[in-house]
Amino acid sequence: MFDKRRLVIVLTSVLVTAGARGATAQRGRNSQCLGPDSVATNFIGYARQLIVMPDTHVDTLRRNLGLNAIDTSTVNLVTTKHICASAASAIDRRLHVRTGGRKVYVFGAAPATGGGVQRYFVVDTTLVFGPLLRVWVFNSAFQFVGTLSR
Numbered sequence: 001m002f003d004k005r006r007l008v009i010v011l012t013s014v015l016v017t018a019g020a021r022g023a024t025a026q027r028g029r030n031s032q033c034l035g036p037d038s039v040a041t042n043f044i045g046y047a048r049q050l051i052v053m054p055d056t057h058v059d060t061l062r063r064n065l066g067l068n069a070i071d072t073s074t075v076n077l078v079t080t081k082h083i084c085a086s087a088a089s090a091i092d093r094r095l096h097v098r099t100g101g102r103k104v105y106v107f108g109a110a111p112a113t114g115g116g117v118q119r120y121f122v123v124d125t126t127l128v129f130g131p132l133l134r135v136w137v138f139n140s141a142f143q144f145v146g147t148l149s150r
Contacts, residue, residue, distance in 0.1 A: 031079070031081050031084060032081070032084040032085050032087075032088045032101065032102060032103055032104060033078070033079045033080070033081065033083075033084035033103075033104070033105075033106065034103050034104060034105045034125075035077045035079065035105050036077055036079070039105060039123075039125065040077045040105055040107075043105065043107060043121070043123065043135075044075055044076065044077065044107065047072075047075045047107060047109065047121055048072040048075050050062070050067070050148075051067055051070050051072050051075070051109075052072055061148075064146060065119070065137050065145055065146045065148075066118070066119060066137075066139070066145055067109070067119060069111040069112065069113070069118070070109045070110065070111060070112075070118065070119060071109075071110060071111060071112035074108070074109050074110040074111075074112075074117075075107055075108070075109045075121075076107065076108060076109075077105070077106070077107055078106040078107060078108045078117075078120070079106075083106055083108075083120075084104055084106050086142045087104050087106045087120060087122040087136075087138065087142065088101075088102035088103070088104050088122075088124075089142070090122065090136070090138050090142040090143075090144070091104065091122060091124060091127075091136055094136070094144055102124055103124070103126075104122050104123060104124045105122070105123040105124075105125075106120055106121070106122050107120065107121040107122075107123075108120055109121065116140065117140050118139070118140060119137055119138070119139065119140075119145065120137070120138045120139075120140070120142065121135055121136070121137055121148075122135070122136040122137075122138060123135050123136070124136075132149045133149065134147045134148070134149055135147060135148035135149060
């Protein structure tokens with residue numbers, strides 16, 4: 001049987017361990033994008049596994065986050081400056097803060113039927129809630145859908 005807490009702990013340890021190294025790997029001096037680096041590579045593997053994992057608890061999570069139609073091959077790091085800025089602003093809106101310079105990892109995912117990015121996974125390795133990092137999930141308009149850890 002699958003233990004959701006174990007999945008969250010594994011994801012957290014992967015992101016926290018590599019977070020310090022990843023925070024310095026940026027795409028451009030003024031960009032809010034982080035990556036590509038080991039954090040990005042590890043998260044892509046995690047997200048692809050989450051999308052195909054055969055478990056009823058994960059099925060519920062996928063359904064709640066709108067990931068059921070996502071094609072694993074479309075999960076990729078996004079380093080487009082305006083997308084990263086939108087993702088960082090979306091986190092700020094959720095937290096009711098204005099940082100203006102938040103650095104984030106952004107991963108886009110699309111359905112197999114095409115039509116462009118349907119979900120964005122956004123990770124800010126400086127936001128730690130107790131022992132966990134949150135992976136924010138937004139739709140293509142950067143409206144909040146949910147989180148992968150709490």
